[in-house]
Amino acid sequence: MADFPHAFKGRGAASNPEGRFESIRHHAEDDGWQHAVLDEERPRPRTEVTEEQARSVITRNDSPDLSFTQAMNPYRGCEHGCIYCFARPSHSYLNLSPGLDFETKLRAKSNLAEVLRAELAKPSYVVDPINIGSNTDPYQPIEKKWRITRAALEVLAECHHPCTIVTKNALVERDLDILAPMARERLVQVFVSVNSLDNHLAAKLEPRASAPHRRLKAIRALAEAGVPVGVLVAPIIPALNDRDMEAVLEQAADAGASCAGYTVLRLPYELKALFREWLELHAPQRAVHVMSLVQQLNGGRDYDSNFATRMRGQGVFAQLLRRRFDVTCRRHNFGRARELQLDTSRFVPPRKPSPQGELF
Incomplete structure (x- = not known):
């Protein structure tokens, strides 16, 4: 029998529904005993990390609403557990749930640096900035132990290859010894996501x-080290965190951020039900209003995948958000999030391993 939705401390999802590719479905029935279990008696799901040997690590896209064409994700799943994460449905490809599995059953690409080096060394490779963290956060808590993101940065720095990073974890400060020298060569730009205070x-x-205040400190540390840093107010969830947009931009500007961007909530595939479940548990009095505004942003549906509108929404509320964002950015002299042009001319392909080492 499937578990009933329940808020677990330190976890975003409240259940573990089957992915959209599963042929078997479980349905929970309340026999009266479920509610007798005390919260402290419920086992908390633990994080499990499985080592994965990746065959390739650079993915490519031609989406017109993305500012990068190449991306790299050191991990599958994300321990941050953000309930709004649009990447949750990708766990279904692993026959795992987009719910609790996404934040507790993780895959670590332990050979990422080795495969990255091989891909960059291919004669056919065309240099273009690589985004690290387009799907899952490269600085999620398990990175502290696995250090896969750091290993990737070491390869990129060695080859003078440009990259951008998106994160909501202050652990990014650990790699300032790599990021600062890269920044001096215009090889890196970091975006820190802060959607509420x-x-x-x-x-x-x-x-x-x-925590939000800790991310703002990370922005300051990056800026003071000379690393170009921007803030992403993402995602904006109407009637839940949109009230903080101006304050986030103001504090990020004060911390040293030089550009800003935003996106609205996206609810593809299984994420629709997971987010509705979260609202009923954590914001029941506002659940109907929040989803009404979300649907207004998506042409009457929970989600619209149209490239022209999926990031910013449509309708009156979307226009209001855009106006508020533009006015605040002008007030703080922010550039657009994709403004910085990274240098691709410095790239030097990595050398293939040689039994003679680096003598020549």
Whole structure:
């Protein structure tokens, strides 16, 4: 029997529904005993990390609403547990649930640096900035132990290859010794995601990510080290965190961010039901209103995948958000999030391993 939805401390999802490719479905029935179990008696799901040997690590896209064409993700799944994460449905390809499995059953590409080096060494490779963290956060808590993101940065720095990073974890400060020299050669730009200043809300929306004030400190540390850093107010969830947009931009500007961007909530595939479930548990009085506004942003549906509108939404509320964002950015002299042009001319393909080492 499947578990009933329940808020687990330190986790975003409240259940573990089957992925969309599963042929068997479980349906929970309340026999009256379920509610007798005390919260402290419920086992908390633990994080499990499985080592994965990747065959390729650079993915490519031609989406017109993305500012990068190449991306790299050191991990599958994300321990941050953000309930709104659009990457949750990707766990279905592993026959795992987009719910609790996504944040507890993780895959670590332990050979990423080795495969990256081989891909960059191919004669056919065409250099273009690689985005690290387009799907799952490269600095999620398990990176502290696995250090796969750092290993990838070491390869990129060695080859003078440009990259961008998206994260909501202050662990990015650990790699300033690599990022600062890369920044001096215009090889890196970091974006820190901050969508609210409410610690109480953040603890439920993104339970294992760094607290908002800690991310702002990370922005300051990056800026002071000379690393170009921007802030992403993402995602904006109407009637839940949109009230903080101006304050986030103001504090990020004060911390040293030089550009800003935003996106609205996206609910593809299984994420629709997971987010509705979260609302009923954590914001029941606002659930109907939030989803009404979400649907207004998506042409009457929970989600519209149209490239022209999926990031910013459509309709009156979307226009209001855009106006508020533009006015605040002008006030703080922010550039657009994709403004910085990284240098691709410095790239030197990695040398193939030689039994004579680096004598020549």
